[in-house]
Amino acid sequence: MTPTNRHAAQIEHWPFFQTAGATVITELLAASFTQLLPRNAVLFEQGEEPQVLHLLLEGRIGLQARAEAGTRTIVEIFGPGEIVLLPAVVLSLPYLASAVVLTEARVTMIPAQLFRDTLARSLPLAHATAELLARHWRLMVDQVVDLKLRDAEQRVARFVGRRVSEEEGAANVILSESRSAIAARLGMTPETLSRALAALEAKGKLRRTPDGATIADRTALGF
């Protein structure tokens, strides 16, 4: 297979595109292009209007928001198989956050206007869009509850536990983003993140490794 065909074959298996169907996949991917982007590359800037929709094949992307005072945070981290950012593309509204590449990332881009034109006439694509937006909303609700009700140690345990789950039960969790990006995602300082990881290790809930952690029992992390 050519690299392009290989990427298309990968994307076809995503739940979003399974719902959207073969006709839509062919139409959208015919006009798409794929890039390998280095760490710290910026996919789009807060305040810009979307030009393309991004499909994340490999690597991790952080949504980085800036407030009036110039302070910054990471709103969410997206991994392989995710689509960013449908809300801005659907509404044709400026992005509420920038997207920064946190680890080397391979990204397929679909022109935003083509996506909207296809959405305007395709019921399966509209269903896929509604389902993905509903799932992303639940991610954000979960984070708001996390920030309001759970302490640093509980938040870190759930974050690591979710990575185990994404990687289908793997006992080794690789945290390839910078510690500062993970800390910002969890609403804490990098020092608090380090202390929470050490506390979880002291309790036997995980063991720190050079590139992440090893988990003996996922249920001990709150899952």
Next chain:
Amino acid sequence: MTPTNRHAAQIEHWPFFQTAGATVITELLAASFTQLLPRNAVLFEQGEEPQVLHLLLEGRIGLQARAEAGTRTIVEIFGPGEIVLLPAVVLSLPYLASAVVLTEARVTMIPAQLFRDTLARSLPLAHATAELLARHWRLMVDQVVDLKLRDAEQRVARFVGRRVSEEEGAANVILSESRSAIAARLGMTPETLSRALAALEAKGKLRRTPDGATIADRTALGF
């Protein structure tokens, strides 16, 4: 007009139903029923599967989440013209939060299965659903940024400023929910909320009234 017709006439003007169109409105509302609910009534419980979709005609509803330890918070407050909770209805998944009536509320309920059946074949309803979900996602992102980057006084100023905006430039903002519900929504204690309101008054940005606040200049609140 009968009360039922009056509610239907009101709902027809919501952007969601303008996009969904007359045929869908007729189908969905034919099977709907409307109730007036007292403060503290519970529309649904966290963990339940959705039976109906709720359209909020009057009053305010709080999404109340409970964490493992039994602690509770308000994830979001919805006002007149809002629809709760599409994500759970679309995905047929248990609610991530309970919905509690914060002020007397009038609510129209549409059977969830009827909504999903109509969604399965109506492109306009799928578009309306995608747009509403995209907008709700942006509300949650805004709140995450608020919690991570803005101090209590800034959060309170933006909350009051948004109420002015919703009420089309009214200088008097009525905060009819309990102070504890607003404080939880803003991720602070009721005491911190009181101090922030007093600080904003001392700076001339608002004047506290028995049931809310009076705003001289909305732009001074960060808008």
